Amino acid sequence: MIAEIGRFLAAIALVLSLVQLMAGWRAAMVPASGLAKVSARAAQAATAALAIAFGLLIYLFVVSDFSVAYVAGHSHVDKPLFYKIAAAWGGHEGSMLLWCTLMAAVGAGLAAYGPKGDPGLRLRAVAIQGGLQLLFLAFLVFTSNPFDRIAIADIPVQGADLNPILQDPALALHPPTLYLGYVGISAAYSLALAGLIEGRGGRLVAAAIRPWAIGAWTALTAGIALGAWWAYYELGWGGWWFWDPVENASFMPWLVSAALIHSAIATQRTGAFPGWTALLGLLAFSLSALGAFLVRSGVLTSVHAFALDPERGMWILAILAILAGGGLAVFGLRATKLGEGDGFEPTSREAFIGLNNLFLAVTAGIVLCGTIYPLFADALGWRSVSVGAPYFNQTATPMMAALLILLPFAPYLPWRSGGMKRAAFSWRPLVWAIPGTAAGLAVLLMGGSVLAIAGAVLGGWALAGAVTDLVESRILAQLPARISAYGRGLAHAGVGLIALGAAADSTGAPEVVRALAEGETMVIGTRTVALADLRRADGSNYLADQAQLVVTENGRRTGVLTPERRFYVAAEQNTREVDIQTTLSGDLYAVLGEPRQREDGSVAFEVRLSFNPMTWLLGFGALMIALGGLTALTGLAIGRRREAKT
Structure with missing residues (x-):
């Protein structure tokens, strides 16, 4: 009976998502129709239904109800209680239920905390989010239902057990955190698409996107770091990053989300890059959906991937085509409606943010090509190829090096007007160069390669620039701006620490x-x-x-x-x-x-x-980045609360 209730709740959430879509869309067109509350209540009810369904799934694992196919395939009577609970999201069906639950929660969040100053934009975004929920819930209900029963004659006595590699405490944290990032960025997609459809100015859309993008990117950072640490100590390989296709699946939306945050800041402040901000919002979640396809389609061989039949992969591929194709089509038709900001000098802060976004986007493109090219080669019958670490190191590393060089300068450049000459010839670059040189010499003495020495120099340079930024941010008068600047400094310091850690780790002695x-x-x-x-x-x-x-x-x-x-x-x-x-x-x-x-x-x-x-240093750097994201988010929340009071 419990499984049947869970199936019913998932189906109810599917219907409620349709109501959320239709009522929200109509309310955006006719604000006086009274359907705005209907859309919001539908989003809240869908979240509640899925949360209860997920709780019921956990209960089925706890009591070892092996009449449910998903429980029978991922649990065992002798498994510790902790892993019985975590197994609820340790396989495909359960993780998709978690995905849909989080997506519905994002829809309810948009309804409650979306842009208050523009009800039309908020309602349109809530409706689009309902459409996203509808796509993934249809996939869950019709092809991947975790509450499906098995024939009585086939019910196992003890269960088939969860993959032993997944029987680790990290299972309780890594997938939910990573999914929070994957799904959280869907809010940026919905807001960007709503802004394009509504023809709203870029600044308003960017202000609405920014907190969602920061929150999702912070969760992605934590999820990726947890996954890297898990692989490091669980798989026995002794490494923390392998350019595995499924690792790349999470890295690509992380890169694009980082570019989205910077672009949204520039758009909100000066109106620059409105189209770029909308495009990045669409691409970030599209890449998250691509990651879902790569992990669940069965086209990849990876320790991280789910072994599924191609039919389910085609479902996700269809969802991806709707998301990416539909979003890009609307962007092509409506991008000009966002308007343009004031001009800026080539050495202004906007220009550096534009370069930053270019490097991040190119890096994401490099990773995307290296990840999917073998799939296309195989599908077209070409010679079998394997794209590994040498490709990524040789192509992505120069982009990341350029980012590290630019990283310390941007906080000291003025908006709109040029200021690179003043920043470059101040005392700061000399101070930044000292720890960079020291780090390079240390790696040289450790026997590092030329690439490792360069990485250490750039890591020390970026870290020193971030520390300087943190110290000088104390003089900012406004508390929200000061807290946001602290967040920026912490995140940039984390990037420098990771560069230092990667450079040092590459000097390790042979095993x-x-x-x-x-x-x-x-x-x-x-x-x-x-x-x-x-x-x-x-x-x-x-x-x-x-x-x-x-x-x-x-x-x-x-x-x-x-x-x-x-x-x-x-x-x-x-x-x-x-x-x-x-x-x-x-x-x-x-x-x-x-x-x-x-x-x-x-x-x-x-x-x-x-x-x-x-x-x-790698883990500490990731922690600093995540803390920086949370700090910046806190600064935004304080600022908006003060604006609401005034």
Whole structure:
């Protein structure tokens, strides 16, 4: 009965989204019709229905109701409660229900917090959001319903279990956070399309888009960082970014959303780039939908992708065609209605924002081409190709380097009028160059490549510029402007830290692999690692061997690493659980491999060690970017509250 209620609620949300679309559209055309409240209430009711349905799905996992196909395929009676709950969004159907729930919540948010000064724009955006909900809910209800039953004769006794790689605490945070970013940017799409249809001025649309774009981009930042960290310690590869196609699927909307934020700031302030802001709003969510297609269509082979049949992929491809094709068609017809801002000098802040957006958009295009080209080559019967890290490093890296060079200057350039000469010949570039040079020398001494040294120099340069910006932002008189400037400085500092971390990490020493028996040691750098013990560490749904690796440096014990090799009985799958010793200098990364029988009859286990210098800078940089986004969002909220009071 619970599953049937869930199916009913999903169907009700589908109908309510249609009501939201039709009532909102009509209300935008005839404001006095009284349908505005109907549209808003429909959005709220759809959100409530989907939230309850999602709660019911979690309940079905908790009680192990294997008569529901999705539960039977992604849970097991012996699975810990935590993973039973997280499994609700660990597979395709459940994650699509989460996607639709968040999308409906965005629609309700637009109805409540959309642009108050222009009811027509708000109502049109709410209606468009209802249309987006309708598309994805139709996909959920008709092809990917998580409440579908299976035949009584096929009901398993214990369940098929969740993919062991997903049985990790990060499952509770990474997908919901990433989806909040993916779906949150749909508000920018709806507002941009509504502005084009209504023919509203660029400044009004940009002001409406800006907080949604910042919030979604912040969530995307956190989600991508969590995913990179998860892959780093879960997959046992010892790296944090692999240019995997599914990783790229989240990186592309992140890049375009970053460009959208900067463009919206310029449009709101001076009216510059109104068409660019609208276009980026459309592209950001279109790329999110493309990411959904890549992950769920079955066209990609990736540890992150869902293995689905091509028929469902065609559904998402059709949705993508409607979103991207329809949005771009409206943009082509209506972009001229947005108007143009005042002119600006080639060395003004607007010009630098334009360059920033160009570099970000080109980088997104490079990543897009590298991601989908193999798919087109395969579809057309061309020679099979694999686009990997060398392509992305050689093409995207110059764009990112140019961004880092420009990053410190923009906050010190005036709007409209030129000011690059004054900024370039001030004391600041000299101050910024000092930490950049120091970082480059440090990476040189660590044995880094020319590319790593250049990355360290640019990272130090950008970080110093951001710190200067943070310090000088204290003099701003208006509190909202000051808080927003702090957010900008924190985000820019995070970018510099990530560049420094990536440069340092690339200097890591080669890994050391050796078969160890109890009492034997191996050396990596200045550290000696001894296999002190090998013990059983079975869990509720897996069998495990756990190594006790004692780490000493200069004769002093510095810690114990406990990597494991696990076998999940229900899934019949082996996994490696790495252990990491993190210090200021970097991470000592340990992986326990297979046992080997020696000639003397003893058993040794393969142990792989690697040292990844300064890896913590990557996570700290991502945290700074996310904090910067939240801070900027806080500044906007305070400013709008003050405007409302006046």
